[in-house]
Amino acid sequence: MLKNIFTTLRNCQCLSKSYSTLNPLEPRKLLFPPKYLKPRQAWVENLDTIDEKKLGLIDLHPEVFADSPRIDVIHQNVRWQRMYGNVCYAHTKVRSEVRGGGKKPFPQKGLGRSRHGSIRSPLWKGGGVIHGPRSPTPHFYMLPFYTRVMGLTSTLSIKLAQDDLHVVNNLDLPSDDPKFIEELVKSRNWGPSVLFVDISDIMPRNITAASDTIKHFNLMPVYGLNVYSMLKHDTLILTARAVDLIEEKLLTHLHRNNPLDVSSKFKVNHT
Amino acid sequence: MSGNITEKALGLLRSLPRVCLANLRDAPGARKQKRRGRGQHGGDKHGAGNKGSLQRQNYTRVGYETGNNPFYLRFPMEPYYKGQHMRRQYPPLSLLTLQTMIDTNRIDTTKPIDLVTLFNTGIFRISPAEHQFGVQLTDEGADVFKAKVNVEVQWASEIVIAAIERMGGVITMAYYDQHSLQAMVNPEKFFYRGIPIPPRKIPPQDVIEYYSDPVSRGYLADPEKVSYERFVLSQKYGYVLPNLEEDENYEMLVERKDPRQIFYGLNPGWVVNLRDKVILKPQDEELQKYYNS
Numbered sequence: 192m193l194k195n196i197f198t199t200l201r202n203c204q205c206l207s208k209s210y211s212t213l214n215p216l217e218p219r220k221l222l223f224p225p226k227y228l229k230p231r232q233a234w235v236e237n238l239d240t241i242d243e244k245k246l247g248l249i250d251l252h253p254e255v256f257a258d259s260p261r262i263d264v265i266h267q268n269v270r271w272q273r274m275y276g277n278v279c280y281a282h283t284k285v286r287s288e289v290r291g292g293g294k295k296p297f298p299q300k301g302l303g304r305s306r307h308g309s310i311r312s313p314l315w316k317g318g319g320v321i322h323g324p325r326s327p328t329p330h331f332y333m334l335p336f337y338t339r340v341m342g343l344t345s346t347l348s349i350k351l352a353q354d355d356l357h358v359v360n361n362l363d364l365p366s367d368d369p370k371f372i373e374e375l376v377k378s379r380n381w382g383p384s385v386l387f388v389d390i391s392d393i394m395p396r397n398i399t400a401a402s403d404t405i406k407h408f409n410l411m412p413v414y415g416l417n418v419y420s421m422l423k424h425d426t427l428i429l430t431a432r433a434v435d436l437i438e439e440k441l442l443t444h445l446h447r448n449n450p451l452d453v454s455s456k457f458k459v460n461h462t
Numbered sequence: 463m464s465g466n467i468t469e470k471a472l473g474l475l476r477s478l479p480r481v482c483l484a485n486l487r488d489a490p491g492a493r494k495q496k497r498r499g500r501g502q503h504g505g506d507k508h509g510a511g512n513k514g515s516l517q518r519q520n521y522t523r524v525g526y527e528t529g530n531n532p533f534y535l536r537f538p539m540e541p542y543y544k545g546q547h548m549r550r551q552y553p554p555l556s557l558l559t560l561q562t563m564i565d566t567n568r569i570d571t572t573k574p575i576d577l578v579t580l581f582n583t584g585i586f587r588i589s590p591a592e593h594q595f596g597v598q599l600t601d602e603g604a605d606v607f608k609a610k611v612n613v614e615v616q617w618a619s620e621i622v623i624a625a626i627e628r629m630g631g632v633i634t635m636a637y638y639d640q641h642s643l644q645a646m647v648n649p650e651k652f653f654y655r656g657i658p659i660p661p662r663k664i665p666p667q668d669v670i671e672y673y674s675d676p677v678s679r680g681y682l683a684d685p686e687k688v689s690y691e692r693f694v695l696s697q698k699y700g701y702v703l704p705n706l707e708e709d710e711n712y713e714m715l716v717e718r719k720d721p722r723q724i725f726y727g728l729n730p731g732w733v734v735n736l737r738d739k740v741i742l743k744p745q746d747e748e749l750q751k752y753y754n755s
Contacts, residue, residue, distance in 0.1 A: 257468065257469075257472060258468070259467065259468040259471060260468075260471050260472060260475055260481075262481065262486060262487065263487070263488050263489040263492060265481070265486055266486040266487055266488045267488065269483060269486055270488075322498045348472060349472075349475060349481045352472040352473075352475045352476055353475055353476060353478075353480055353481065354476075355480065382480075419483070422481065422482050422483050422486075423482075423483055425480065425482070448568065448583075448584055448585075449583075449584025449585070450584075451584060451585065451587070452584065
């Protein structure tokens with residue numbers, strides 16, 4: 192059974208890579224070191240006790256965690272995420288589709304009435320509808336690639352600036368009791384809803400069991416991280432390894448020398 | 463400057479309510495909604511204007527002058543553009559751009575530069591399907607060109623040739639047919655197709671002279687005549703021609719492709735298997751004969 196799960200793991204090449212081990216004394220080496228901007232810093236906390244222990248400081252890349260807070264770009268991302276999977280099935284009938292209405296209702300002249308050719312004309316009650324919704328209306332569109340990248344950096348920056356982003360060393364809890372994690376979140380003033388992010392989609396057993404019954408504590412792998420979910424949850428908890436992976440992925444795109452390949456027009460893969 | 467603004471904005475956010483799904487908005491005026499005509503305007507003009515051919519789409523054909531002898535028929539035909547759609551195009555790349563690519567480490571000058579090198583920079587593309595047959599090197603930035611390169615292009619003017627040879631470089635004009643170009647545009651994609659590398663075709667009749675002319679540094683020209691023409695050009699433009707034989711990169715500078723060859727180091731007929739990381743070479747005598755001819 193477990194074998195089946197492992198074979199279907201998506202985007203988890205990261206499991207085989209080595210990430211910077213967390214050593215508070217050793218400053219983290221940033222990819223694409225920023226020339227003019229200072230790195231941001233965040234405390235690395237623990238999850239294994241209810242009281243917060245500060246394990247060390249972690250440097251965060253300013254291009255990812257101190258990007259300009261573009262509310263409009265975030266709005267575009269959220270709008271796109273809400274829209275692209277949406278198909279509208281609202282449907283109205285035009286005059287030719289409404290039942291009946293083939294015969295001229297009354298002669299053209301001689302009755303003192305206005306001229307009419309069909310009882311299903313849009314002027315008539317029970318007639319066809321003009322400019323009505325037609326089903327199915329897909330609302331799929333693709334947001335430009337770098338707007339999506341900027342949405343992620345803006346959201347991460349805002350979360351950090353508003354103290355809604357916390358870095359933890361790992362997601363290991365001492366017990367699988369939901370009360371423990373509720374207590375922990377409450378004592379640390381984390382918002383009611385919390386999103387925990389780790390690198391892979393197989394999380395430690397205790398946090399999985401503990402958060403299973405609490406609908407507003409959610410777990411997410413880095414490959415699923417998105418603007419909508421980050422904003423839906425009040426607080427975002429990243430593991431140190433997740434910070435590494437997020438920075439690596441976003442900085443790769445921000446510094447790639449062949450942006451043509453990703454910013455060209457989106458094509459649906461038909462195969 | 464922008465960093466400062468970002469810092470201010472992020473600092474401001476610390477004292478503002480939490481940004482969440484409920485308080486997002488687009489930049490003012492960024493999105494204007496299109497509305498169909500409502501109420502009594504529902505069955506209006508639909509953006510087509512008022513009456514006539516514009517509304518009914520019965521336009522007269524282009525150039526028709528309602529009975530006059532049309533302008534386009536008034537004069538005898540002068541076929542300036544005959545066969546224009548069939549002509550070979552060579553999208554331009556200036557020496558300045560080439561120098562910039564070298565300076566920004568997109569191109570390694572210790573290896574010969576050909577079309578594949580240019581495509582691999584990620585900022586130069588051609589489409590063979592649109593009759594683009596390679597690149598022409600233009601003379602913009604000829605006076606600031608400082609690199610010593612072995613470059614192979616499809617078309618270049620005399621000034622460009624002089625600018626490259628003045629710095630001790632070498633330039634060759636080489637012809638590639640459309641099938642070869644298609645393989646070069648994205649070699650990885652071509653190798654994944656699992657088909658043998660095709661032999662390069664010889665140039666068509668109208669350009670075979672250009673590509674076998676030592677003056678234009680054609681790839682089919684006699685190398686001795688080419689070296690003589692290099693000297694002649696240096697005399698014409700008045701620069702001292704650096705001696706190739708004494709150059710430390712002599713091996714690289716004299717490297718040329720075979721007229722049948724498309725990729726450096728790979729011969730026609732070979733199959734590059736990227737999955738198993740092996741190169742398969744034809745064993746059959748007939749195949750060898752075909753690809754070596």
